[in-house]
Protein backbone atom coordinates (compact mmCIF):
# COMPACT_ATOMS: atom_id res chain seq x y z
CA UNK A 1 0.00 0.00 0.00
CA UNK A 2 1.29 3.45 -0.95
CA UNK A 3 1.29 5.88 1.98
CA UNK A 4 1.51 9.61 1.22
CA UNK A 5 2.38 12.17 3.88
CA UNK A 6 1.72 15.90 3.72
CA UNK A 7 0.49 18.68 5.97
CA UNK A 8 -3.18 18.79 6.99
CA UNK A 9 -4.28 21.10 4.17
CA UNK A 10 -4.77 20.80 0.44
CA UNK A 11 -1.96 21.95 -1.80
CA UNK A 12 -1.05 21.12 -5.38
CA UNK A 13 2.07 19.14 -4.39
CA UNK A 14 0.05 16.49 -2.57
CA UNK A 15 -3.19 16.90 -4.53
CA UNK A 16 -1.63 15.93 -7.87
CA UNK A 17 -0.36 12.70 -6.31
CA UNK A 18 -3.73 11.84 -4.82
CA UNK A 19 -5.65 12.74 -7.98
CA UNK A 20 -3.28 10.67 -10.12
CA UNK A 21 -3.54 7.58 -7.94
CA UNK A 22 -7.28 7.92 -7.60
CA UNK A 23 -7.69 8.30 -11.37
CA UNK A 24 -6.05 4.89 -11.80
CA UNK A 25 -7.99 3.41 -8.87
CA UNK A 26 -4.71 2.79 -7.06
CA UNK A 27 -5.34 2.53 -3.31
CA UNK A 28 -3.30 4.78 -1.04
CA UNK A 29 -3.29 6.07 2.52
CA UNK A 30 -2.96 9.73 3.39
CA UNK A 31 -1.09 10.71 6.51
CA UNK A 32 -1.43 14.36 7.56
CA UNK A 33 0.92 16.26 9.81
CA UNK A 34 -0.13 19.32 11.79
CA UNK A 35 2.01 22.42 11.25
CA UNK A 36 2.75 22.61 14.98
CA UNK A 37 4.19 19.05 14.94
CA UNK A 38 6.37 19.74 11.90
CA UNK A 39 9.61 20.94 13.46
CA UNK A 40 10.06 17.84 15.56
CA UNK A 41 9.15 15.56 12.62
CA UNK A 42 11.05 17.35 9.83
CA UNK A 43 14.27 15.42 10.43
CA UNK A 44 12.50 12.09 9.87
CA UNK A 45 12.02 12.84 6.16
CA UNK A 46 14.61 12.25 3.44
CA UNK A 47 14.80 15.89 2.24
CA UNK A 48 13.26 17.50 5.33
CA UNK A 49 10.20 18.48 3.29
CA UNK A 50 6.77 17.22 2.30
CA UNK A 51 5.22 15.49 0.43
CA UNK A 52 6.82 12.10 0.91
CA UNK A 53 5.75 8.64 -0.13
CA UNK A 54 6.27 5.48 1.89
CA UNK A 55 6.57 2.45 -0.35
CA UNK A 56 7.45 -0.91 1.19
CA UNK A 57 9.01 0.80 4.20
CA UNK A 58 11.23 3.19 2.22
CA UNK A 59 10.54 6.93 2.17
CA UNK A 60 10.76 8.85 -1.10
CA UNK A 61 10.59 12.63 -1.54
CA UNK A 62 10.36 15.46 -4.10
CA UNK A 63 7.09 16.27 -5.83
CA UNK A 64 8.46 15.78 -9.34
CA UNK A 65 9.70 12.24 -8.66
CA UNK A 66 6.59 11.23 -6.75
CA UNK A 67 4.24 12.68 -9.35
CA UNK A 68 5.87 10.71 -12.16
CA UNK A 69 5.71 7.54 -10.07
CA UNK A 70 1.99 8.03 -9.32
CA UNK A 71 1.19 9.02 -12.90
CA UNK A 72 2.99 5.95 -14.25
CA UNK A 73 0.85 3.74 -12.02
CA UNK A 74 -2.30 5.29 -13.50
CA UNK A 75 -1.18 5.54 -17.13
CA UNK A 76 -1.11 9.33 -16.85
CA UNK A 77 2.54 9.62 -17.86
CA UNK A 78 3.80 8.90 -21.36
CA UNK A 79 6.10 6.41 -23.03
CA UNK A 80 6.64 8.89 -25.87
CA UNK A 81 9.75 10.78 -24.81
CA UNK A 82 8.61 14.11 -26.26
CA UNK A 83 5.29 13.89 -24.44
CA UNK A 84 7.17 12.98 -21.27
CA UNK A 85 9.21 16.16 -21.74
CA UNK A 86 6.01 18.20 -22.03
CA UNK A 87 4.64 16.69 -18.83
CA UNK A 88 7.93 17.27 -17.00
CA UNK A 89 7.95 20.90 -18.09
CA UNK A 90 4.47 21.46 -16.64
CA UNK A 91 5.70 19.94 -13.36
CA UNK A 92 8.74 22.21 -13.36
CA UNK A 93 6.57 25.21 -14.26
CA UNK A 94 4.37 24.48 -11.21
CA UNK A 95 7.43 24.24 -9.03
CA UNK A 96 8.92 27.48 -10.37
CA UNK A 97 5.78 29.62 -10.07
CA UNK A 98 5.39 28.29 -6.52
CA UNK A 99 8.95 29.33 -5.69
CA UNK A 100 8.22 32.79 -7.14
CA UNK A 101 5.08 33.38 -5.06
CA UNK A 102 6.37 31.68 -1.89
CA UNK A 103 8.11 34.72 -0.31
CA UNK A 104 4.81 36.65 -0.32
CA UNK A 105 3.02 33.70 1.31
CA UNK A 106 5.68 33.03 3.95
CA UNK A 107 6.12 36.70 4.97
CA UNK A 108 4.49 37.25 8.37
CA UNK A 109 4.64 41.07 8.34
CA UNK A 110 1.43 42.17 6.47
CA UNK A 111 3.01 45.28 4.93
CA UNK A 112 6.04 43.36 3.67
CA UNK A 113 3.80 40.51 2.47
CA UNK A 114 1.75 43.01 0.45
CA UNK A 115 4.90 44.45 -1.14
CA UNK A 116 6.18 40.98 -1.98
CA UNK A 117 2.81 40.02 -3.51
CA UNK A 118 2.78 43.22 -5.58
CA UNK A 119 6.29 42.40 -6.76
CA UNK A 120 5.15 38.91 -7.78
CA UNK A 121 2.12 40.27 -9.64
CA UNK A 122 4.20 42.87 -11.46
CA UNK A 123 7.11 40.63 -12.39
CA UNK A 124 5.99 37.03 -12.43
CA UNK A 125 2.25 36.33 -12.58
CA UNK A 126 1.72 37.18 -16.23
CA UNK A 127 5.15 36.01 -17.33
CA UNK A 128 4.63 32.55 -15.90
CA UNK A 129 1.05 32.10 -17.11
CA UNK A 130 2.16 33.30 -20.53
CA UNK A 131 4.84 30.56 -20.44
CA UNK A 132 2.21 27.95 -19.59
CA UNK A 133 -0.18 29.07 -22.31
CA UNK A 134 2.63 29.14 -24.83
CA UNK A 135 3.62 25.60 -23.94
CA UNK A 136 0.02 24.46 -24.33
CA UNK A 137 -0.27 26.12 -27.75
CA UNK A 138 3.00 24.64 -28.96
CA UNK A 139 2.64 21.16 -27.47
CA UNK A 140 -1.00 20.43 -28.13
CA UNK A 141 -3.00 20.20 -31.34
CA UNK A 142 -6.43 20.09 -29.72
CA UNK A 143 -5.60 22.59 -26.91
CA UNK A 144 -7.75 20.44 -24.61
CA UNK A 145 -4.86 18.51 -23.07
CA UNK A 146 -1.12 19.23 -23.08
CA UNK A 147 -0.27 15.99 -24.86
CA UNK A 148 -3.65 15.68 -26.64
CA UNK A 149 -4.53 12.94 -24.15
CA UNK A 150 -5.48 13.56 -20.52
CA UNK A 151 -2.29 13.24 -18.45
CA UNK A 152 -0.47 14.29 -15.31
CA UNK A 153 0.26 17.62 -17.04
CA UNK A 154 -3.47 18.43 -17.08
CA UNK A 155 -3.93 17.45 -13.44
CA UNK A 156 -1.08 19.79 -12.48
CA UNK A 157 -2.22 22.65 -14.71
CA UNK A 158 -5.81 22.36 -13.46
CA UNK A 159 -4.68 22.29 -9.82
CA UNK A 160 -2.31 25.26 -10.08
CA UNK A 161 -4.69 27.41 -12.16
CA UNK A 162 -7.41 26.56 -9.64
CA UNK A 163 -5.11 27.79 -6.84
CA UNK A 164 -4.44 31.10 -8.59
CA UNK A 165 -8.13 31.56 -9.44
CA UNK A 166 -9.30 30.63 -5.94
CA UNK A 167 -9.50 34.17 -4.60
CA UNK A 168 -7.50 32.95 -1.60
CA UNK A 169 -4.30 34.62 -2.83
CA UNK A 170 -4.47 38.24 -1.71
CA UNK A 171 -4.37 40.84 -4.52
CA UNK A 172 -4.61 38.21 -7.26
CA UNK A 173 -7.73 38.79 -9.33
CA UNK A 174 -9.47 35.41 -9.76
CA UNK A 175 -10.32 36.50 -13.32
CA UNK A 176 -6.72 37.09 -14.36
CA UNK A 177 -6.98 34.00 -16.58
CA UNK A 178 -9.46 35.86 -18.86
CA UNK A 179 -6.42 37.48 -20.50
CA UNK A 180 -5.31 34.05 -21.70
CA UNK A 181 -8.03 32.86 -24.07
CA UNK A 182 -6.49 29.49 -24.84
CA UNK A 183 -5.69 28.75 -21.20
CA UNK A 184 -9.13 29.93 -20.11
CA UNK A 185 -10.87 27.57 -22.58
CA UNK A 186 -8.48 24.80 -21.55
CA UNK A 187 -9.35 25.29 -17.86
CA UNK A 188 -13.08 25.39 -18.62
CA UNK A 189 -12.76 22.16 -20.55
CA UNK A 190 -11.01 20.51 -17.60
CA UNK A 191 -13.63 21.57 -15.06
CA UNK A 192 -16.13 19.75 -17.26
CA UNK A 193 -13.98 16.68 -17.83
CA UNK A 194 -15.90 13.95 -15.98
CA UNK A 195 -13.04 11.45 -15.46
CA UNK A 196 -11.32 14.19 -13.42
CA UNK A 197 -14.28 15.87 -11.76
CA UNK A 198 -15.90 12.61 -10.62
CA UNK A 199 -12.93 11.81 -8.36
CA UNK A 200 -13.66 12.22 -4.65
CA UNK A 201 -10.34 14.06 -4.23
CA UNK A 202 -11.48 16.63 -6.83
CA UNK A 203 -14.70 17.33 -4.88
CA UNK A 204 -12.71 17.60 -1.68
CA UNK A 205 -10.21 20.08 -3.19
CA UNK A 206 -12.87 22.41 -4.57
CA UNK A 207 -15.13 22.23 -1.48
Ligand SMILES: N[C@@H](CCC(=O)N[C@@H](CS)C(=O)NCC(=O)O)C(=O)O
Pocket residue numbers: 011013042048049050051061062063064
Ligand atom coordinates in the same frame (compact mmCIF):
# COMPACT_ATOMS: atom_id res chain seq x y z
N1 LIG B 1 11.68 20.09 -3.44
C1 LIG B 1 10.50 19.74 -2.68
C2 LIG B 1 9.88 20.98 -2.13
C3 LIG B 1 8.72 20.64 -1.24
C4 LIG B 1 8.31 21.78 -0.36
O1 LIG B 1 8.68 22.95 -0.57
N2 LIG B 1 7.53 21.44 0.65
C5 LIG B 1 7.09 22.39 1.64
C6 LIG B 1 5.57 22.35 1.76
S1 LIG B 1 4.77 22.77 0.26
C7 LIG B 1 7.67 21.99 2.98
O2 LIG B 1 7.89 20.82 3.25
N3 LIG B 1 7.87 22.99 3.84
C8 LIG B 1 8.35 22.79 5.18
C9 LIG B 1 9.84 22.94 5.30
O3 LIG B 1 10.54 23.16 4.29
O4 LIG B 1 10.31 22.83 6.43
C10 LIG B 1 9.52 19.00 -3.58
O5 LIG B 1 9.68 19.09 -4.81
O6 LIG B 1 8.64 18.31 -3.09
